[in-house]
Amino acid sequence: MNFIERAERGDKRALGRLLSVLEDLSLETAWIVEYLASKSGRAHIIGITGIPGSGKSTLISRIIKALRGKGYSVAVVSIDPTSPYSSGSILGDRLRMQEHATDPGVFIRSVTTKGLFGGLSLAALAIIEAFDAMGYDKVIVETVGVGQGETDIMHVADTIVVITMPGAGDDIQALKAGVLEIGDIYVVNKSDKPEASKTYEYMLFVAEKGEVGRGGGWNPIVVKTSATLGLGIRELTEALDKHLSYLIESGEKEKRLVSRRAHMIKLIALKILLESLNSVVEIESSNIIEAVKSMKGFYEEALRIAMLSGKRISDLTSI
């Protein structure tokens, strides 16, 4: 009764279960990621990011269709936010991709952010590794509708597609640092709307001046699309192919794989540290409350916890 073997043989139910194990990764299950990493490294990881409501999910549905037409198998990791109040969530991206639900060459999985910074969780990274190991040709990662600072996707994707839309700001917005400078491909979606050509020109200006993109020998491509009308999708998939060829020829593909795994190791380490720190804080919580009530010994208490957790951390490094 081995999930991983069954998933490798193409059992979708087993793969679904395996992804749940990866979502709740612990020290006991970390070996699974290592095993998956020994099988992965071939997939083209496409990160899709952009502001909420820019049409990421609808566009992805179109991209899936185009990629399937070219004979690729496609997996999607779709990330939606967790409520800061109830820690519940509504995973609604799938709604726009449901036409592909029964296609045997497509697997879509929704993940929550679980309050992690940077927009990409360890769960999402482990799931990407699994899809890659299971032989999916294209793994599309849809981030939460990001703000300007959430650029975690950089460490993970081979190709980054940044989606913007008419009315999302002028050329100064486009010149700002952050998510708008990390794209390999820029998409002006909703280009059936007025003002789209203005936004397109802003993006073109910024891309041509070389102020965006991740450097190297690649000049970012700007594409106009309308996901609802299905316009510009062929141009977009051509840009994806072109970027992949560039990555392979320049040796960047391997570099990005290394960066992705390095990022995952960092997140696993962070998780171990945070968990050990949490357990110490829990143990000492009665003292913390006393310290807070009297407003005395605040600093001493913090220091004590830090030292205690320091001991725990050194214990952990010997594992």
Added chain:
Amino acid sequence: MKNPPTTRKIKVLVAKIGLDGHDRGAKVIARALRDAGFEVVYTGLRQTVDQVVSAAIQEDVDIIGINQHEGSHIYVAKKLIERLREVGAEDIPVVMGGSIPILDIESLKSIGVKEVFLPGTPISEIIAKLKDLASMKVK
């Protein structure tokens, strides 16, 4: 105090099957479940049975919640549970809600629907029953 175990949230699929354009109820339930700390996968309107089953498997949900308003609930329930059996996913409990005549509850339960929520059921009762179902499901 021990470190709280990192338990998975209860993951529920909320869907509507067939030609039924009324999804306000489904959205209200989806939001209420979110507020109760559930992870809700919402597939939206006009789904086929196969689409719902595929989504449930890919998302590895704990419960499937179907909302019907146009009278096809018995047909839909039969097809859905049949399909779940075919793909070896009959362990995922199915619950239904919507405009369902009280007289049909027994038939739905004999088909294999675990719970039926009629209009006016307090949200707190739905949440409690879903929590029970999820805890009974052996993983």
